[in-house]
Amino acid sequence: MEVKLASSYGFCFGVKRAIDIAQKYENSATMGPLIHNKNEIDRLQNDYKVGLYRDLNEVKPNDTVIIRTHGIPKQDLKDLRAKDAKVINATCPFVTTPQQIVKKMSQEGYSILIFGDSEHPEVKGVKSYGEDLEDVHVILEKSELDNLNFKHDKIATVAQTTRKKEIYLDIVNSLILKNKEVRVFNTICDATFENQDAARDLSKEVDVMIIIGGKNSSNTKQLHTISLENCSDSYLIENETELDSSWFDNKKLCGITAGASTPDWIIQQVVDKIKKY
Amino acid sequence: MEVKLASSYGFCFGVKRAIDIAQKYENSATMGPLIHNKNEIDRLQNDYKVGLYRDLNEVKPNDTVIIRTHGIPKQDLKDLRAKDAKVINATCPFVTTPQQIVKKMSQEGYSILIFGDSEHPEVKGVKSYGEDLEDVHVILEKSELDNLNFKHDKIATVAQTTRKKEIYLDIVNSLILKNKEVRVFNTICDATFENQDAARDLSKEVDVMIIIGGKNSSNTKQLHTISLENCSDSYLIENETELDSSWFDNKKLCGITAGASTPDWIIQQVVDKIKKY
Structure with missing residues (x-):
């Protein structure tokens, strides 16, 4: 045949990269499951002695800690560093980029809109980089715009979801007509x-x-x-x-x-x- | 009855403002017709001795020159100032704003897209503020996007027309999907x-x-x-x-x-x- x-097919760029990184650090452990696949987590444990922390408190000084593909909140990263752990960041670049955009834009006085699911860990991580968390908004539907209170008339927006682009554009269009400036970063992961x-x-x-x-x-x-x-x-x-x-x-x-x-x-x-x- | x-109804904010300014400067003259209305130009001439230059060469040192509502190209403004004329700017704020945006954004390394008619004087003026004129593009239809060569993958865009907003949003949506960042300034004059x-x-x-x-x-x-x-x-x-x-x-x-x-x-x-x- x-x-x-x-x-x-299969693993995306970010997942492949995270696994490559994990394989380089035997006897390390990941902060939360590295990726969403038990077989692969088991393989890393068996072949490369890559363990798994369920909680930040399990981390001891000089541990090598690998940050999972979908990232962690800013404060967790700070806490890890404060523990004198060796931090290896396997966060997918498609997650790191919106994190950095949210940080920079909220420092520059923009209200932030994230197109994504507020319950998803990568979205929680991205959101945590805002300077003023009350002015970082997460929505999945255009109708949710009505409930938001932006503090500024300059909005910066990132997408952190595999949902339809059409919905995102619809949200952005509505923002454009109501605000002085809308800064749209194409962070859609394809x-x-x-x-x-x-x-x-x-x-x-x-x-x-x-x-x-x-x-x-x-x-x-x-x-x-x-x-x-x-x-x-x-x-x-x-x-x-x-x-x-x-x-x-x-x-x-x-x-x-x-x-x-x-x-x-x-x-x-x-x-x-x-x-x- | x-x-x-x-x-x-009638005159917009920018035109009313320009006439107020002209009436304050008796014995001045405007660079090109102040607004598109002969009766009103005649009235300003008769009642306030506000004259009209047809050409930059007519301006003499110490003349008081009023810049028309729809603005003039950057170089013309420089030439006027070099003549030691007293320059009074009656350019509509809805035209000055996109001029300044185009200047700043092209200094910051964005390619510029203007939604407008390249033959209109206000559009010519706005365009002239780009640092790299080859990378300031003017279009009226989405189909024209195909012919453009942006030098950067960061685009800043302004609207300078009374054409339909839907066409503008359509153009912006297309830019968002193809570029790293799109910065949309709401300069639509309502x-x-x-x-x-x-x-x-x-x-x-x-x-x-x-x-x-x-x-x-x-x-x-x-x-x-x-x-x-x-x-x-x-x-x-x-x-x-x-x-x-x-x-x-x-x-x-x-x-x-x-x-x-x-x-x-x-x-x-x-x-x-x-x-x-």
């Missing part, structure tokens, strides 16, 4: 969209499509739905043990993609097995 | 829209509507069209001599509005005559 990988676009393209040219990822992962399920639109023989599996040889009968080309939490080594096991059919 | 004026909205409201409640302004003035004609939608007895006149008493037979309330180039004294003559019917 011939196999073709989607042009973009990773999710890239995997989806690539799955769409690939599913059009293959005979069978395999999507690897958690059965409960919403972004993996979305890849499955997209693939099914173009290729009725699309199957969602968590690993190579779930493969069924009959799926490949009379097929020539198999397309493969994977959800954002699927490590490359799981993908590789699937690819190797399919190639043997 | 009872008369009711639209809540907004004067034209305010007169139109007020004419729409007033024409709904009156029995007859009089629109005063040039028969060739596009904004006056637009006020007439809008009034006709709600009040079939809407008449466009240039001054009080064109009034016809039969228009007011069996009417109780007469609404009045005026184009952006119509001075108050012409409006007052019309009002006085109608009140006598």
